[in-house]
Amino acid sequence: MTERVYNFSPGPAVLPVPVLEQAQREMLALPGVGSSILEISHRSKAFLEILAEAEANLRRLLGIPANYKVLFLQGGSRLQFSMIPMNLLRDSGKTAEYVVSGSWGEKAAEEATYEGEMRVVWSGKATNYDRLPAWSEVPRGPRAAYLHITSNETIQGVQFAADPDSGDVPLVCDASSDFLHRPVDIGRYGLLYACAQKNAGPAGVTIVVVRDDLLDRAPKSVPSMLNYAAYAKENSMQNTPNTFGIYVFMLITRWLEGEIGGLNKMLEFNRAKAKLVYDALDESGGFYRGHAQRPFRSLMNVTFRLPSDDVEKRFLAGATEHKLCELKGHRSVGGIRASIYNAMPMEGARLLAEYMRDFARRNG
Numbered sequence: 001m002t003e004r005v006y007n008f009s010p011g012p013a014v015l016p017v018p019v020l021e022q023a024q025r026e027m028l029a030l031p032g033v034g035s036s037i038l039e040i041s042h043r044s045k046a047f048l049e050i051l052a053e054a055e056a057n058l059r060r061l062l063g064i065p066a067n068y069k070v071l072f073l074q075g076g077s078r079l080q081f082s083m084i085p086m087n088l089l090r091d092s093g094k095t096a097e098y099v100v101s102g103s104w105g106e107k108a109a110e111e112a113t114y115e116g117e118m119r120v121v122w123s124g125k126a127t128n129y130d131r132l133p134a135w136s137e138v139p140r141g142p143r144a145a146y147l148h149i150t151s152n153e154t155i156q157g158v159q160f161a162a163d164p165d166s167g168d169v170p171l172v173c174d175a176s177s178d179f180l181h182r183p184v185d186i187g188r189y190g191l192l193y194a195c196a197q198k199n200a201g202p203a204g205v206t207i208v209v210v211r212d213d214l215l216d217r218a219p220k221s222v223p224s225m226l227n228y229a230a231y232a233k234e235n236s237m238q239n240t241p242n243t244f245g246i247y248v249f250m251l252i253t254r255w256l257e258g259e260i261g262g263l264n265k266m267l268e269f270n271r272a273k274a275k276l277v278y279d280a281l282d283e284s285g286g287f288y289r290g291h292a293q294r295p296f297r298s299l300m301n302v303t304f305r306l307p308s309d310d311v312e313k314r315f316l317a318g319a320t321e322h323k324l325c326e327l328k329g330h331r332s333v334g335g336i337r338a339s340i341y342n343a344m345p346m347e348g349a350r351l352l353a354e355y356m357r358d359f360a361r362r363n364g
C-alpha cells in the first residue's frame with residue numbers, strides 16, 4: 001500500500017505530510033551538503049546548524065526563559081523516569097512526590113523507589129484513572145525533592161488543561177503525549193520532558209527542558225551518561241545523538257511556526273479536532289461510553305468503549321475499511337483510543353466522527 005491512511009496510532013504516530021515530504025526530498029543530499037542527514041558527522045557544521053535551529057525554534061515556540069537548558073537525549077521517556085530521581089532524589093534526604101493519574105504516572109513513580117523515598121500524593125486508581133485532582137486536593141510535603149505529574153495520560157486519555165502551580169517545589173512534568181500541543185508557561189516547571197514519537201517526531205529522541213539550578217543536584221555517583229549537567233555542558237553531545245530524530249524534530253518546529261502559525265493556533269486546531277470526535281461520542285445516547293470524566297478529557301487521546309467486545313471488533317474492522325486505522329485501545333484498558341495529535345488533519349477527525357455516527361445508527 002502506498003496510499004496514506006488516517007493513522008490514529010498512539011505512538012510512534014502520524015507526522016505532518018510537509019515534514020515527511022521535505023525529509024524525502026533531502027534524503028539523498030541535504031542542500032549544500034551533498035550527503036544525507038543519515039550519513040554526516042554529528043560534529044559537522046551542517047548538523048550543528050540543525051541542532052542549533054531545533055533548539056532556537058523550540059525556545060521561540062515555548063518562550064523558554066534563558067535560565068533553562070534544552071537537552072536532546074536518548075532512551076525515551078522511560079529513561080527519564082530513572083534519570084529524574086537519579087539526578088534530583090538520590091542522596092538528597094528528601095522525598096520524591098508523584099501525582100499518579102494513569103499508567104505512565106504509575107511507572108514513573110515506581111522507578112523513583114529505586115533511588116530513594118517516594119510518596120504518591122494523589123492517585124486516580126480508585127476510579128480507574130478517569131479524573132484528575134484539583135491542586136487543593138494534592139497535599140504538599142515539606143521535604144519534597146520535586147513533584148512529578150503526567151500532563152496527558154496517553155492510555156486513559158485524561159489531561160491537565162492548565163499549568164499547575166507547585167510553589168517552591170520543582171515541578172517535573174512528563175509531557176510525552178501532549179508536548180507542543182498548546183503554549184506552556186515553562187516558568188512553572190523545574191523540568192519538562194517528552195519523547196518525540198507521540199507529538200513531535202520519530203522515536204529515539206527525548207527533549208528535556210530543565211531549569212539551571214536543578215543541574216547541579218546530582219551526586220557524584222551518577223554516571224555522566226545519566227547526568228543532566230554533563231549533557232548540558234556538552235551541548236547534548238557527550239556521544240553521538242540521534243541525528244535523524246533531531247533533524248525531523250527541527251522540521252516539525254519549523255512546521256509549527258510556519259504552516260501552523262504557532263502554538264496558540266495549534267491549540268485552536270486541536271480543540272476543533274477533539275470537539276468533532278467528542279461530539280459524536282456525546283450524541284450517541286450512551287452507545288459510546290467515554291472513559292475520562294468530561295472536565296479531564298484529553299485533546300490528544302480520545303478513549304471510549306462500545307456496548308460489547310464483539311461490537312468493538314466490528315467497529316475496528318469497519319473503521320479500517322474507511323482508512324481509519326490504529327484505533328484499538330491499549331491492552332490494559334481495552335476499548336477504542338483515537339490519538340489525534342498535532343499532525344492529525346482535521347479531515348481525519350471529521351471522517352472518524354462521521355464513521356462513529358453512522359456506526360452507532362446502524363448498531364445502536
Ligand SMILES: *Cc1c(COP(=O)(O)O)cnc(C)c1O
Pocket residue numbers: 011075076077078079104150152153154174175176177195198
Ligand atoms: C509513550 C509514553 C512514555 C514512554 O515513552 P518511551 O519513549 O517509549 O519510553 C512515557 N510517558 C508517556 C506519557 C507516554 O505517552
